[in-house]
Amino acid sequence: MARVDVRKTYKLYIGGAFPRSESGHSYEVTDSKGKFVANASLASRKDVRDAVVAARKAFGGWSARTAYNRSQILYRIAEVMEDRRPQFEEAVRQSEGASAAAARGQVDEAIDRLVWYSGWADKLGQVIGNANPVAGPFFNHTAPEPSGVIGVLAPQTSSLLGLVSTVAPVIVTGNVAVVVSSYARPLPAVTFSEVLATSDVPGGVVNILTGDAATLGPWLASHMDVNGIDLGGVAGLPRAGELAAELEIGAADNLKRVRRAPDAEPDWSTDPGLSPMTAFVEHKTVWHPIGV
Amino acid sequence: MPTTAPTGLAAYSEVTASEASLKRFLHGLPGVDQVGAEARAAGLGTRSIKTSAKAWALDLAIRMVDLTTLEGQDTPGKVRALAGKALHPDPSDPTCPSVAAVCVYGDLVGEVKEIVGSQVNVAAVATAFPSGRASMDIKLADTRDAVANGADEIDMVIDRGAFLAGRYLQVFEEIVATREACVRPDGSHAHLKVIFETGELQTYDNVRRASWLAMLAGTDFIKTSTGKVQPAATLPVTLVMLEAVRDFREATGVQIGVKPAGGIRTAKDAIKYLVMVNEIAGDDWLDPDWFRFGASTLLNDLLMQRTKMTTGRYSGPDYFTLD
Numbered sequence: 001m002a003r004v005d006v007r008k009t010y011k012l013y014i015g016g017a018f019p020r021s022e023s024g025h026s027y028e029v030t031d032s033k034g035k036f037v038a039n040a041s042l043a044s045r046k047d048v049r050d051a052v053v054a055a056r057k058a059f060g061g062w063s064a065r066t067a068y069n070r071s072q073i074l075y076r077i078a079e080v081m082e083d084r085r086p087q088f089e090e091a092v093r094q095s096e097g098a099s100a101a102a103a104r105g106q107v108d109e110a111i112d113r114l115v116w117y118s119g120w121a122d123k124l125g126q127v128i129g130n131a132n133p134v135a136g137p138f139f140n141h142t143a144p145e146p147s148g149v150i151g152v153l154a155p156q157t158s159s160l161l162g163l164v165s166t167v168a169p170v171i172v173t174g175n176v177a178v179v180v181s182s183y184a185r186p187l188p189a190v191t192f193s194e195v196l197a198t199s200d201v202p203g204g205v206v207n208i209l210t211g212d213a214a215t216l217g218p219w220l221a222s223h224m225d226v227n228g229i230d231l232g233g234v235a236g237l238p239r240a241g242e243l244a245a246e247l248e249i250g251a252a253d254n255l256k257r258v259r260r261a262p263d264a265e266p267d268w269s270t271d272p273g274l275s276p277m278t279a280f281v282e283h284k285t286v287w288h289p290i291g292v
Numbered sequence: 293m294p295t296t297a298p299t300g301l302a303a304y305s306e307v308t309a310s311e312a313s314l315k316r317f318l319h320g321l322p323g324v325d326q327v328g329a330e331a332r333a334a335g336l337g338t339r340s341i342k343t344s345a346k347a348w349a350l351d352l353a354i355r356m357v358d359l360t361t362l363e364g365q366d367t368p369g370k371v372r373a374l375a376g377k378a379l380h381p382d383p384s385d386p387t388c389p390s391v392a393a394v395c396v397y398g399d400l401v402g403e404v405k406e407i408v409g410s411q412v413n414v415a416a417v418a419t420a421f422p423s424g425r426a427s428m429d430i431k432l433a434d435t436r437d438a439v440a441n442g443a444d445e446i447d448m449v450i451d452r453g454a455f456l457a458g459r460y461l462q463v464f465e466e467i468v469a470t471r472e473a474c475v476r477p478d479g480s481h482a483h484l485k486v487i488f489e490t491g492e493l494q495t496y497d498n499v500r501r502a503s504w505l506a507m508l509a510g511t512d513f514i515k516t517s518t519g520k521v522q523p524a525a526t527l528p529v530t531l532v533m534l535e536a537v538r539d540f541r542e543a544t545g546v547q548i549g550v551k552p553a554g555g556i557r558t559a560k561d562a563i564k565y566l567v568m569v570n571e572i573a574g575d576d577w578l579d580p581d582w583f584r585f586g587a588s589t590l591l592n593d594l595l596m597q598r599t600k601m602t603t604g605r606y607s608g609p610d611y612f613t614l615d
Contacts, residue, residue: 049606052608056608219606222605223606224606224608225610250605
């Protein structure tokens with residue numbers, strides 16, 4: 001007798017738990033050839049709200065960790081991803097229609113990218129911070145500090161490498177993230193959330209919502225308790241230009257930091273540079289009297 | 293000479309005449325179906341209140357808040373700030389109503405009164421709050437002191453030890469005596485709220501008994517908890533109390549208010565309570581004179597939701613005072 005398929009309905013990842021969407025809605029996820037793969041929760045604006053609350057709660061603890069500890073935790077994510085490599089390869093192959101070898105390459109790069117960012121945790125301050133020369137008996141230091149809760153519209157095409165390349169730079173500096181995954185290719189993000197849940201990342205530091213960036217984006221962009229937003233996922237959506245403008249206008253109300261939407265999705269395999277990290281930090285300058 | 297049977301509250305004078313009759317009456321009250329009460333409360337909590345009904349409910353909930361601070365570290369400055377917030381919860385929006393009352397310890401009543409005048413009531417906790425463990429003289433002196441300081445409402449705690457030991461008449465007499473202590477020299481009296489500390493009463497049957505006991509003793513309000521004991525207010529406990537005030541009005545014609553306090557932190561919770569008030573007690577109770585929320589953090593969430601309704605975008609805690 002043929003075995004009956006176990007049809008999966010994946011859930012969201014909010015505050016370290018896996019709740020269903022508050023709306024109760026889900027949608028069918030298909031592979032690159034249009035064949036049914038699984039159901040994913042369709043996040044609503046209420047889920048965005050809940051995720052922001054969970055993220056805000058996690059921000060104090062995460063930003064207060066030492067950079068060294070954050071580095072260890074990011075490295076730990078990479079380790080756990082390595083353990084679940086076959087599952088990631090399968091998810092990337094299904095959703096992006098890549099060959100097995102290409103999928104393997106994507107997973108390699110995603111893991112390497114995490115390791116690379118984990119190294120930056122205790123080095124970014126040395127590179128972009130400064131001891132400023134001033135005309136007086138003072139030490140004058142500038143150091144980067146995390147901005148707070150960052151909304152991330154993850155890339156629509158690159159479902160794993162693009163996701164990791166936008167989430168890791170946000171959290172490595174001490175921010176917390178509310179991520180809206182690729183709509184058509186959410187499964188690598190779902191598996192990534194399962195990795196996060198088992199790799200020492202405190203609940204709420206990364207919250208992953210599967211759903212439509214065009215629907216959820218405006219709520220995230222106008223949310224007064226979100227301090228920054230990465231609009232990378234807008235590229236490739238219908239009416240991308242208008243949507244990006246609308247989101248930037250929404251974000252202006254509380255002066256969010258905005259990482260603007262690119263015209264087309266970038267090639268994620270190139271060296272990302274520092275800008276993904278520096279987009280969401282605040283520079284704090286401290287004056288300290290010398291010799292007291 | 294024909295005699296007519298007494299009606300209203302007078303009909304219960306025999307019940308409260310002796311320890312034995314009071315006990316017989318309270319233990320004769322029908323028992324609470326625990327599973328049923330919890331299921332009913334959970335069921336009412338699933339009602340969906342949206343758009344204009346939600347806006348109305350949020351404003352009503354704000355008007356019902358007893359903005360509370362009951363900490364050892366309360367300073368005159370802090371309660372003055374809280375009093376200011378009670379008058380204008382959202383300074384950026386003049387259409388936002390004031391809250392019902394500010395609830396503080398008795399010695400800080402004067403500070404609050406100076407700010408709010410007669411626009412917002414001042415409630416004071418008394419009778420050796422929160423434990424209620426002191427001699428009767430001290431409890432009454434505590435109450436008189438708060439009334440003399442200008443308190444409009446007195447929140448007293450019952451002696452849970454006496455109640456649980458079955459000394460109902462003692463609790464009854466304490467409430468009656470405290471009520472007398474609430475009378476001002478001009479004959480008017482400060483409204484009395486009786487706190488049961490339902491988290492310590494163990495069963496819903498005890499909550500129902502305590503409710504009837506306090507109502508027979510002439511309280512104006514019955515209140516769930518001090519906020520110092522977990523669990524504080526819950527939906528099922530409040531449901532039992534709402535049933536009690538409903539039945540009491542049917543039996544005697546006297547309407548008594550209800551105040552859940554402690555543990556109500558979100559606007560969503562508050563709306564669940566309002567739904568329950570409407571469904572169990574009736575819309576006569578949907579008024580700040582008859583239903584209150586004892587809370588501190590709840591107000592900010594109500595204001596955030598209110599701002600969300602008026603601006604169409606989610607608000608954040610950065611835009612409201614920390615208190």
